[in-house]
Amino acid sequence: MASEQQLSAIKGAKVLMVGAGGIGCELLKTLALSGFRDIHIIDMDTIEVSNLNRQFLFRQSHVGQSKAKVARDAVLKFRPHISITSYHANVKDPEFNVDFFKTFNVVLNGLDNLDARRHVNRLCLAAGVPLVESGTTGFLGQVTVHVKGRTECYECQPKPAPKTYPVCTITSTPSKFVHCVVWAKDLLFAKLFGAKDQENDLNVRSSDASSSSEQVEDVFERKNDEDIEQYGRKIFDHVFGYNIELALSNEDTWKNRNRPRPIYCKDVMPNELIRQNGNQAKSSAHGDLSSVSAMPSLGLKNPQDLWSLKENSAVFLEALKLFFSKREKEIGNLSFDKDDQLAVEFVTAAANIRASSFGIPLHSLFEAKGIAGNIVHAVATTNAIIAGLIVIEAIKVLQNDTKNYRMTYCLEHPSRKMLLMPVEPFEPNKSCYVCSETPLTLEINTHRSKLRDLVDKIVKAKLGMNLPLIMHGSALLYEVGDDLEEDEVANYAANLEKVLSDLPSPVVGGTILTIEDLQQELKCSINVKHREEFDEENEPDGMILSGWTQAPAVEKNGATSVDNGASTSGVTEATSLAIEEDDELQIITTQTGKKRKLCDAASSDVSSVPTKIKRKADEVDGNSDVVMLDEGSSENSKKRREP
Ligand SMILES: Nc1ncnc2c1ncn2[C@@H]1O[C@H](COP(=O)(O)OP(=O)(O)OP(=O)(O)O)[C@@H](O)[C@H]1O
C-alpha cells in the first residue's frame, strides 16, 4: 500500500511511457492501478497475432490496430477517469523534442531496441527528466534508473556488440549450425531476394576468386524466360555443389578441417520427384502473401520435426519457386523477417543443406527460426515483474528519494533464494561521451575514407545520431534537416563523396571534429588520428572509434549473458549475470569487468522495496560470498573506477 506522500507524488505526476509491447502493456496497467492519472504512451507499432499471448490489453479483434491507442482504450475501460494520451508514432519523430520531454516528470521505457533507447536517453538528459529503463529476455530482466548528474546514464557503459562471426567462417569454413543459418539468411537469401546492387561475398572463397565471381553474376540473375524450377536447381547446384568443389580445391583450407561434401540436386532429388513436388504446390497460398508456405504441399506439418536432406532440398526448391511465382513483386526488396513463413522455410532448408555438406547436425524449422530471428521466447511473468519494479522506481524518482534508487535484476534461477537482485546505481561515468563531454578518438585513413563512411559507420551506426551536423572549427562539413537551402543540400551531398583530406576544410591527423545532433541536443568531439592500414577481417569498418568502445560479448561456461537484444525486448545493460552453481552470484559489467554491489539492507532503507525483495536483501546482508563489493568503496553510490 502506498503512503500518503507516495500517493500525492503519484497523483501529481505526468508520465511518459515509450513502448506499449510486452513490458508496456503490463506497465500501463500497473501505473493505472497504482493511481497515476496523467499517462502518455508512444508506440509506433500495430498489434500482431504473435503479441496476443503476452500483451494482455490486446485481443484478436485488435490485430492491425495501433498498440498505443488500443492499450489506452483497454485501460480506460477499468480506469475511466484518468487521462491517457496515445501517440501512434516513432519516438524519434521530431515532434518528440526536448521541449516535449521537459513536460514530463519521469520517462519510462518499455522498448526493444538499442537505437530507440539511446535516443530516449539523450532526450531525457537534454530535458533533465529522469528515465527508468527496462528490458527482459526470457526469464531475465532488469530495471535501471538514470537521473542526470546523480546516476550513470543509459550509455555510460558501452553495450555488448551483437554476436558477429568472421566472414571466412560464414563463407568457407562453418563449424556450427548458426554459421549455416547466418550464411543462408545474410548471404544467400539476401542475394536471391534482396537489393540487387548489394555486394555479397556469397562464393566460398577459393584461390580462383576472379573466375568464380564472374560466374556468380550469371548464375544468380534469373533470365526472363527461364523456367523457375530449372533456375532453382541451378542455384542449388551452384551454391551446394560447384562452390564446395571450388573451395575443396584450396587444399590449405582443409589441412586441419573436415572436408565438406558437394551436394548436387540430382543426387538428392531425382527429377521425377522435383516435378511431383512442383505439381503439388498449388494449394499453398490462400490470397494472403504472408501465409505462402512450402510445407503443406510437401506434406510437412510439424515445425519441430527434423527434415531429411531430401526434404530440406524439396523445401529449398519449393520455397524458391513460390517466391518467384507468388511473391515476385517483392523480389529485390526483401530482407529476412522471422515472421515471414516462406523466408524461414527457405533459410531453414538452405542452412540444413549446407550443414549436411559440412557434417554439422541438422535442425528443425522451429530451432532454425529461433536462431535466425535471434528469438528468446518472451515470458509474460518476467514482463509483469519488471513492470512492477519500474513503477516502484518511478515513485522513488518522483519523491526524489535518491538514496533508495535501485537497479534491479530479475534472475532465471534463485541464487541463495534470491530471484530479484537490487543493486545500487553507479555515479555517472566521467568518460561517457553522452553525459559528460569527453572527446572520442577516431583512427581512420584520411586519404582513403570518405565523409560518407564517417557519417554511416561512425556518426549514425556507432554514435546513434539521428539528425547529425559535422563541423571542423567553424566550417560546416555536413548537416541534415528540412530547412536547408538547395545549394546547401548539394554542397553536403558533394562533401559526402569526398575523401576526408580533400574536404573544403581538410580532415587529417590531428583534426578535431565536432559532431552534434540538434534533435538529441547531444554534442561531442572526435580527435582524428590518421592510420594507413586496417585489418580486413578484424577491423572491417576500416576505422576504429575509441574512448567509447563496444564491449565484447561475455562468454563464460555456465554464465547467462544478458545482452542488449536488439530484436527482443532485450535486457538493457552491458551486464552479464554470471551464476555459478546455486550460491554464488556476480554482476559484472562487461566493459570494465567491474562488480556491482548488491543492495545492502543494513546501509539503506528498503521500505519502499516490495517485501519480497526486502526479505531477500536482508538475507544477503552478511553473506560475503554472495555480495561482490567494489574494492575500497563504502559509500552508498559507488564511484566508477577510472580505466
Ligand atoms: N522507435 C520507437 N518508437 C516507438 N515505439 C517503439 C520504437 N521502437 C520500438 N518500439 C515499440 O516498443 C515495443 C517493444 O515491445 P516488445 O519488446 O514486446 O516487442 P513486440 O514488437 O511487441 O514483440 P516481438 O518483437 O516479440 O514480436 C513495441 O511495441 C515497439 O513498437
Ligand SMILES: [Zn+2]
Ligand atoms: Zn553517460
